[in-house]
Amino acid sequence: MKLYKTLIFVICSLIGLYLSSSCQRDDICAEDTPTTPFLIIKFIDDQTVSDIKQPNELQVKAIGVDEILDFTATNQDSILIPLRTNATLTEFEFTIDADDGGEDPNTDSLSFQYTPVEEYVSSACGFRVSYNGLTRTLTQEENGGNWIKRITIVEDNVTDETAAHVLIFH
Known part of the structure; x- marks a missing residue:
């Protein structure tokens, strides 16, 4: 009986040792691991140039998506939008x-150009992409009907989500 208990103990120990050695630190992606950042856009009043001005009933659509x-539903002074990684x-x-019954929707076309930079994080987290050299192009309406008056790039390298990258004045 004593041999049987010893054998069970040895087998359980070997299984425990195998399980603990097969789990690597890279097998789990920590929550605070940096991932591909969104572009942060902050909206500013064009008249005061310093006051936050939330756009009324804003919708954003990526062309081709x-x-x-x-x-x-949420009137925000800043938004986060994804850029294409490929x-x-x-x-x-x-x-x-967009949803205001009394007003006609007003749509402006805006494009962002950048160089995507792929960075290996770990085997569990995979890759993340940052965007370098951010520039923008606003398509001007012939009748001057743009609701976006001007755009300022605050940070031309999008590497995190700690502060606004772009200011839109309207």
């Missing part, structure tokens, strides 16, 4: 008064 990012350009349509 069916999903609409709807910010109409391209050097992402085009968007920014629409205000």
